[in-house]
Amino acid sequence: MIAVLIAPPGRRDDLRAALAGLVAPTRQEPGCRDYRLFELADEPGTFQMHEAFDDEAALEAHRATPHFRAFEARAHELLGAPLRLVKLTAVA
Template sequence: MYGFILHAHTKPEQADAFEQLFRSYVEPSRAEPGCIEYHMLRDVQDPTLFIFYEVWASPEAFELHVALPHMREFHDKRMDYLRRDFDIREIEMLSPAR
């Protein structure tokens, strides 16, 4: 498995647009064959901070996900939304996925 936690620090004026955009990606991402877990969270104390918890069957499954047209398009425009680039921490799964 391949898992990570990603922090996205949005520009204050782009936070709601970022949320709306990625809310539309949650269910399609969850439906992808290699997706095990895909969660989008928004920090209560800092509403410009979004946290993604993702687990994929393999690094290759994740690569297929990021190669999708809508993900490539977002990647090219991500800094329109973000104050700084993503903070990504790879994680080791110590408990089984549901």
């Protein structure tokens, strides 16, 4: 899955810091196979979080963690557009 997150004007650094703070604890979660943060080179302030969990239960457990809940509580101030989730199916 890829989460696309866009900062509102003037909040790029705040969103970047909040997202970066999710990476280390999430990578320690059972069932987390990949969790990496990227910023689009040609669209500063637009971030992509590449996420892979073993199954839906691991993803739901991630969403219940204190670090994710803390981010979720601030999302309204950190996001300039609704979060977009892109679900992927591995092909090769």
